[in-house]
Every structure is written in C-alpha cells, then in structure tokens.
C-alpha cells in the first residue's frame with residue numbers, strides 16, 4: 001500500500017506539471033509579441049514532449065489475483081491434455097523483472113502456515129531461477145506478502161462441493177525506470193485442507209507470475225491435486241518470465257521473518 005501511495009503521489013505530481021505546462025502554453029499564446037516568443041515556444045514544445053512520454057510510459061497497479069479451489073466429491077478428474085505449457089499471468093507477461101523477491105509474513109500468520117510457505121519457498125529457490133529472501137522490499141524491488149484469510153466459500157452444485165483454498169497473484173508496476181511486482185499469496189484457513197504445501201506452492205506460483213496449467217501433474221492445476229514438485233512445464237514458464245531480468249540484485253535487506 002505504501003508503494004501504491006508513492007506511485008499515486010507521482011501520478012498527481014505529473015498531472016500538476018501538465019497543468020503548469022498548459023498554463024505556460026496559454027500564457028505564450030497571449031504574450032506572443034515578445035522577442036522571447038520563439039525560444040519560449042521551443043522550450044514549451046520540448047516540455048510537452050517530455051511530459052507526454054513520461055505519462056505514456058507510466059502505469060501503476062495492474063492487479064491480477066487468482067484463486068485456488070478444491071473440488072470435492074467429484075466423479076473423476078479428467079486428464080485433459082499432455083500439454084504442460086503454463087501461461088504467464090497476463091499483467092506480468094510484458095515486464096522485465098528482477099528474479100529477486102523480498103518476502104514477509106503478515107502479522108498473525110500461524111506457524112503452521114509459515115511452515116508450508118517456507119517449504120514452497122524452498123521449492124522455488126531450488127530452481128535457481130528465482131531468489132526469495134526474507135525481508136522488506138524497498139523502492140522498485142519485488143516483494144511477496146504471505147498470510148491467511150478466513151472465508152466460507154462453500155458452494156454446492158449438484159454433487160460438487162466447491163471450496164476456495166487460497167488466493168495469490170502479482171500486482172505489477174511499470175515505469176520508465178523499470179518494472180517490479182508486489183505479489184500476494186494467502187491460504188484460506190477456514191478449510192484445514194488449505195494449510196498444505198501444495199496449496200502454498202500453487203499460490204506462491206501465482207505471486208511469481210505463473211497462470212493455471214491444464215496438466216494435473218502441475219502445481220498450477222486449478223484444483224488441488226496435492227502436487228508439491230515443479231514440472232518441466234512449470235520450470236519452463238518460470239524461466240520465460242525471468243529470462244530478461246537482472247539476476248544480480250545485491251541489495252541487502254533485513255527484517256527477517
């Protein structure tokens with residue numbers, strides 16, 4: 001939220017600059033007789049160009065959240081296809097991201113939930129593709145907040161019980177200075193089944209930019225299959241997301257959780 005306010009403030013500042021430029025342009029129109037008119041006109045044009053390019057390149061807070069569900073009492077899970085290609089969350093597909101994330105647990109997160117997330121974090125760190133380190137992100141660094149929520153989402157349709165076990169996703173930020181992500185991964189503790197390594201790995205996958213997979217072996221399959229290991233398809237998509245980013249973010253952080 002702090003970073004959202006910071007970017008909001010920057011947006012307002014840019015609008016103020018634009019208003020100033022328009023006022024300047026209006027002043028020029030009525031003061032055109034002056035010998036300063038030509039150079040001022042040039043200055044005005046270049047200011048408009050600069051402000052225009054800043055505004056056109058500035059985008060804030062593109063938020064994507066997905067939920068993980070457990071379908072109970074289902075006759076059978078249809079193996080749809082062997083295609084293990086996993087889409088990238090739409091709002092991070094065009095970003096150039098650092099592979100380093102600073103993560104923290106929200107206040108009040110039970111140790112049992114921290115434990116399953118820590119195992120999921122290990123799984124992603126073991127890929128060598130991304131690096132999740134405990135601490136607080138600053139400026140344009142990537143962050144992930146992990147925690148819980150408590151919500152009865154049970155929806156019975158026919159013989160199918162639909163429960164939301166968690167949610168996760170990236171909030172993406174783009175600017176002329178670089179791209180970054182604030183990810184979120186949360187488990188719905190209303191359901192004991194949510195506190196599992198497979199759901200934590202799934203939601204963390206969303207936070208890192210992975211979309212849903214049609215491969216039941218993938219941790220990114222939309223309904224929980226108890227999978228905790230990443231498939232070649234998972235790895236391949238992860239690699240694609242972070243292929244353009246910097247891998248040498250050496251900024252130190254503390255505030256370990």
Ligand SMILES: [Zn+2]
Nearest residue numbers: 066067068222
């Ligand atoms: Zn999901």
